[in-house]
Amino acid sequence: MPTKTPKSTGKPKDPKALRRALIALSLGLIVYGIYSGEVNIVLRKAIYMCLECIGIG
Amino acid sequence: MAKKKKKVPTRRLIQLFWAAASNSYVTGFAAGKLYQGNLKMVCAPGLNCYSCPGALLSCPIGSLQAVLGSKSFVLSTYVFGLLMLFGAVLGRMVCGFLCPFGLIQELVYKIPFLKKVKSFKNDGWARRLKYVVLILLVITLPIMFSGGQDADPYFCKYVCPAGSLEAGIPHVLCDRLQAGKQVVAPLDSSGSLSLQSALLTPETLSMGRLKVGLLYWWKIGILALTLLISLMTYRPFCKYLCPLGAFYGLFNPLSLYRLKYHENACIHCSGCENACGMGLDPVRQTNHAECVRCGDCVAACPTGAITMGFTHKKPAERPAARGKTPLKGEQS
Structure with a gap:
């Protein structure tokens, strides 16, 4: 009697192409964000005490 | 076996190192001030309040709400780009290795007090709550109320227990x-x-x-409840509420840092399933959105059938497949 083999999980293979596209897209978004001045808002929010985060504001 | 057992302490060391390094502005703790240098332009990968007196980096969720809620921007390409990059490269490895609040929950869970609960009825549905938090509190409300003035960071203001612990308590x-x-x-x-x-x-x-005032004590209450539940269940905030975990979870199936299940080496002992704090079966749910890449399943596997990393070595076939009876603890 043949040995029972475990069922294949049927998972897709490593999605390399999609991952590369995502990394490229994210790098593009970061560069665009820096260029458009978004980092200034991030910095402005981060260097002053966020009263909402503390639970005061 | 000894080699595998080292993986958990290594992760803990990385967690401790990262939590200390990213909150190493000692002057802030001494004087109750914040670091104001340019490093704060960069978001930390994990949930780390930027109002923590020691924080050197920005909180990604706080930054996302700040930009989405500002009058000047409709979308946040910079923060979304950073989060996508972390997600595509690391996935929820960020949660397992680089999140200070995740570390605190894990340490609380280690305390041998109260009965540990792995799952409960409707646990799966409860875990979807974090997607509601992400879409509603972090994205939708700041966009909706950013008309005349900057909108409130709703998640930070009404929910975030990390903010209370890392910033609220120290500052007060x-x-x-x-x-x-x-x-x-x-x-x-x-x-x-x-x-x-x-x-x-x-x-x-x-x-x-x-x-x-009332808001402060409301947030302290959420923090206390989170820590209390952490005594019973593994990383409850990450499972049910964390919007950052929800976002990174979307990238888990395709991230570069990933788990790999080697069917040929598996002896189907269910050791990995029993070891998983997130209640997953790593054999069927490898790289599931809920997996925080803690590596407990990797450490628990006696045959090396699950590997975790950027690259994966193929383990030897399971003994049964070679016509032998598997030996307990046999190393492939």
């Missing part, structure tokens, strides 16, 4: 200490009041610049 304590010193200073010469007794007077408690 620091504020009260400074207020207490002001009271003690003129009285010290006469020696009539100690710092400790000064801090306990109602007069001193109301003297600080930071006025503690």
Whole structure:
């Protein structure tokens, strides 16, 4: 009697192409964000005490 | 086997190192001030409040709400780009290795107090709550209310227990200490009041610049509840509420850092499933959105059938497949 083999999980293979596209897209978004001045808002929010985060504001 | 057992302490060391390094502005803790350098333009990968006195980096969720809620921007390409990059490269490995609040929950869970609960009825549905938090509190509400003025960071304001722990408590304590010193200073010469007794007077408690109200205690309540539940269940905030975990979870199936299941080496002992704190079956749910890449399943596997990393070595086939009876603890 043949040995029972475990069922294949049927998972897709490593999605390399999609991952590369995502990394490229994210790098593009970061560069665009820096260029458009978004980092200034991030910095402005981060260097002053966020009263909402503390639970005061 | 000995080699595998080292993986958990290594992760803990990385967690501790990252939590300390990303919150290493010691002057901030001493003076109750914040770091104001350019490093704060960069978001930390994990949930780390930027109002923590020691924080060197920005909170990604706070930054996302700040940009989405600002009058100047409709979308946040910079923060979304950073989060996508972390997600595509690391996935929820960020949760397992680089999140200070995840570390705190894990340490609390280690305390042998109260019965540990792995799952409960409707646990799966409850885990979807974090997607609601992400879409509603972090994205939709800041966009909706960013008309005339900057919108509130709703998640930070009403939910985030990390903000209370890392920023709320330290700042209020620091504020009260400074207020207490002001009271003690003129009285010290006469020696009539100690710092400790000064801090306990109602007069001193109301003297600080930071006025503690209902919102503060609401957030402290959420923090206390999170820590209490952490005594019973593994990383409850990550499972049910964390919007950052929800976002990174979307990238888990395709991230570069990933788990790999080697069917040929598996002896189907269910050791990995029993070891998983997130309640997953790593064989069927490899790289599931809920997996925080803690590596407990990797450490529990006696045959090396699950590997975790950027690259994966193929383990030897399971003994049964070679016509042998599997030996307990046999190393492939």
